[in-house]
Amino acid sequence: MNRPPVREDAAPVTLDRREGPYGEVALRRRGEHLEIIANGCFLMDTADGRSERLLVQAALDALAAPRPSVLIGGLGVGFSLAHAVAEPRWGRIAVAEREAAVIDWHRTGPLGAFSAGALDDPRVSVLHTDLVAHLAGGGEAYDALCLDIDNGPDWTVDETNDGLYGPAGLAAAHRRLNPGGVLAVWSARPSAAFEQALRRAGFAEVHTLEVAVARGVPDAVHLARRA
Template sequence: MAEVVDVVRGRGGELVLRRAGEAFEVIANGVFLMDTRNGESERLLVTGAADALAPGARILIGGLGVGFSLRAALEHPNVGEVVVVEREPAVIEWNRVGPLRTVHGDALADPRVIVVEADLVAWLRETGETFDALCLDIDNGPEWTVTDGNAALYGESGVEGLVARLRPGGVIAVWSAGAAPSFTERLRSRFADVRVAEVPVLRGEPDVVWFAKMSGR
């Protein structure tokens, strides 16, 4: 039986943090988003991108989640600075001083980390910052978005917007709870180097992580 730890009204609706045994779960508007049971694919999102970069890389993580991707970034030898964009204040709070802090060893306290409280889609449109990698995990996938406005991120104009934020030789990495063939084709129409990794899970279809690399390095 899961125990509710916190319930808040977030920017995208109701957010619930609950504990089930030793694991924590995050639920958004009644839809399961993530938990702390494994995190293999969330770590791969960052490590797979960072493996293709030179030391000192500056990466963006879109979606803090339970901190698995952030911890993996900080432990990778090629990562120099991490900008985390998270729109939900409660998620930041749960990770900074709440129960999720122990999941990733207080990763938000690392001086290499910059946390931006903002909607990723809007922030990417407005910022002039560039990165060596964009690691995106704000939805259950390109075809299963948490909010309707996120869908634009995965279309042709959204992909071009991501490219504009990449440095030469940079990598776009996208996490999904399932396959999205149309998104794969969209990336392949824009990038010569696209890799699709499947990560088996206990139940259901595998998690999927896309890696699309720019030329130039």
């Protein structure tokens, strides 16, 4: 989620910085909010989690099963996972996060305040893995995939994430959904081209929900169903 921070009055303070297999990742505090920075690029912050919560809620609202399973990718600042755990209707909840530092910041660091202990919920399993590789590798299916990777389909900072939104990535997501399952994809802006890509990949009931932001184009949640 690479939406530049709105606040410009407070200088950021770096709380932790680590090198990993995908480059440098840092946790910063700017005023009252926390930011995750990947390879020098602003990735996400704790200022506004409405669209991240909508990502999970819209998927749940579209499902009729009493205890549906969900895979959330990735963990980020924890808004999506915390919202899923707060909803007793969800059954099995998996969250895929490729950055060990991000997982640590939730388990023992300041991001734990935003995930609100969700990692300790007995329904939750944390998968330390790259989401693109995890989906392509096959395995168990889910009733919902709630994907919040990079900036969404039209604007990725890390080119390794591009494949998630192309034909191969969408085919992998389709295979990992149970029949009737729902795919929800966060995006930094609505994308008519991505809607068409979802339809070409065999998804049905494709539509987009928008969340207005303080400046610029709205955030978007793209929704589709495996028929």
